[in-house]
Amino acid sequence: MERLGLFGGSFNPVQCGHLLVARAALEELALDRLVFIPATESPFKPGQTLAPGAARLRLLRLALAGWTQVEVDDQEIARGGVSYTIDTVRVYADRFPGVKLFYLVGADHLSTLPLWREAEALAKLAEFVVIPRPGQACGPLPPPFHGRLLKGFPLGVSASQIRARIKQGLPLEGLVPATVAEAILNSGLYL
DSSP, X not given: OOEEEEEEEOOTTOOHHHHHHHHHHHHHTTOSEEEEEEOSOOTTSTTOOOOOHHHHHXXXXXXXXXXXXXXXXXXXXXXXXXXXXXXXXXXXXXXXXTOEEEEEEEGGGGGGGGGSTTHHHHHHHOEEEEEOOTTOXXXXXXXXXXXXXXXXXXXXXXXXXXXXXXXXXOOOTTTSOHHHHHHHHHHTTTO
């Protein structure tokens, strides 16, 4: 049975922590493929200012160049509006019947999982893999969700910290891939 991981998020911008999560997920879950799925708008962060979808897609593709088991899916950006995980997971369940789906979710979202659109249906379609934050305790998945904790390579950096560094003109080395840093600076994103 093929094992497919889905990694949703704003990726605003993609950073080395995301890449370490991807590497850990591929290895720990023995995934055949991992798909990054950037969101248009989170239902839990209305009004959040994001870089344009096309720019975030370009940065993801730059960051993941050469990763043979990883791809980028633009369906949520193409769909526009609020991005609901159930819509995306259903697309994969319909497109790939019989595939074992894993959905990566940050530990900071655990408490809101029961509030996600069609939570019961979502919990049946995919096994949830919790991405812990360094230095923060991680509770169990709330019912009806099932899954596991990703051990991974935790990196205590967030996209908001990176955006703040860009605004301050501070270096990004070690926080984002060099190609991503160059593209951000050349395009004036996050200033």
